Amino acid sequence: DQQVKQNSPSLSVQEGRISILNCDYTNSMFDYFLWYKKYPAEGPTFLISISSIKDKNEDGRFTVFLNKSAKHLSLHIVPSQPGDSAVYFCAANTGNQFYFGTGTSLTVIP
Amino acid sequence: DTAVSQTPKYLVTQMGNDKSIKCEQNLGHDTMYWYKQDSKKFLKIMFSYNNKELIINETVPNRFSPKSPDKAHLNLHINSLELGDSAVYFCASSPRQGRTYGYTFGSGTRLTVV
Numbered sequence: 381d382q383q384v385k386q387n388s389p390s391l392s393v394q395e396g397r398i399s400i401l402n403c404d405y406t407n408s409m410f411d412y413f414l415w416y417k418k419y420p421a422e423g424p425t426f427l428i429s430i431s432s433i434k435d436k437n438e439d440g441r442f443t444v445f446l447n448k449s450a451k452h453l454s455l456h457i458v459p460s461q462p463g464d465s466a467v468y469f470c471a472a473n474t475g476n477q478f479y480f481g482t483g484t485s486l487t488v489i490p
Numbered sequence: 491d492t493a494v495s496q497t498p499k500y501l502v503t504q505m506g507n508d509k510s511i512k513c514e515q516n517l518g519h520d521t522m523y524w525y526k527q528d529s530k531k532f533l534k535i536m537f538s539y540n541n542k543e544l545i546i547n548e549t550v551p552n553r554f555s556p557k558s559p560d561k562a563h564l565n566l567h568i569n570s571l572e573l574g575d576s577a578v579y580f581c582a583s584s585p586r587q588g589r590t591y592g593y594t595f596g597s598g599t600r601l602t603v604v
Binding site: 423424469482483 | 525
C-alpha cells in the first residue's frame with residue numbers, strides 16, 4: 381500500500397535545461413512534503429520542503445510545487461547541473477511519520 | 491565529522507544468525523529512526539525513538555529489536571536472520587518529533603543474508 385508514488389524511475393536531462401520530478405500521493409491527510417536527494421552509497425539528504433498551506437516554495441535553483449486538488453507534487457531544478465545527478469525521493473507526512481516514494485534517478489548530461 | 495554514522499556499512503551473513511547494526515548521531519537530536527529500503531526501493535519506517543522512548547513501531551517482525559541506550563544511539567538487533575531481511579537499512583535523526591524537521595540520514599548498512 382504505497383501512499384506516495386514516483387512513477388518515473390529515471391529521468392535524463394541536458395545540462396542547463398529544466399528537470400521536473402513528479403510525485404503523487406493518495407492520502408488527503410498529508411500536510412507536509414519534503415524532497416530528498418541521494419547519491420550512491422550515501423544516505424538521503426534533505427533538499428526542500430513545502431507545507432500544504434502553500435503551493436510553491438523556492439530555494440535557489442530548486443522549486444517545489446504542490447497541487448493539493450490533484451494530490452501532486454513536483455520538484456523543478458533550473459538550470460540542471462551534472463552535480464544534480466542523483467536519486468530524488470519525495471516524502472509526505474501526517475503526524476510523526478513520513479512516507480517515502482521509491483525515488484527517481486536523475487541524470488544530467490553535460 | 492559524520493553527523494549520523496552507521497556501522498557496519500556492509501554485512502553479509504548466513505540465515506539464522508543474529509546481527510546488530512549500530513547508529514550514532516552527534517547532532518544533539520532528540521529523535522532517531524530506522525528505515526528499511528527493500529529491493530523495490532521502498533523506504534519504509536521501522537522504528538522511531540524520541541529521547542530513548544519508543545514512539546513508532548511499524549509492523550516489523552519481532553525478530554527486530556531496537557535499543558536506545560541514550561538519545562545519541564539507536565542500535566538495531568536482528569535475530570534469526572532470513573533471506574527476506576536482505577535490504578539497505580538507514581538510520582536517521584531529527585531535532586525532535588514533528589513533521590517540519592527534515593531528517594539527517596546515515597549512509598546506510600547493506601545487509602545481505604545468504
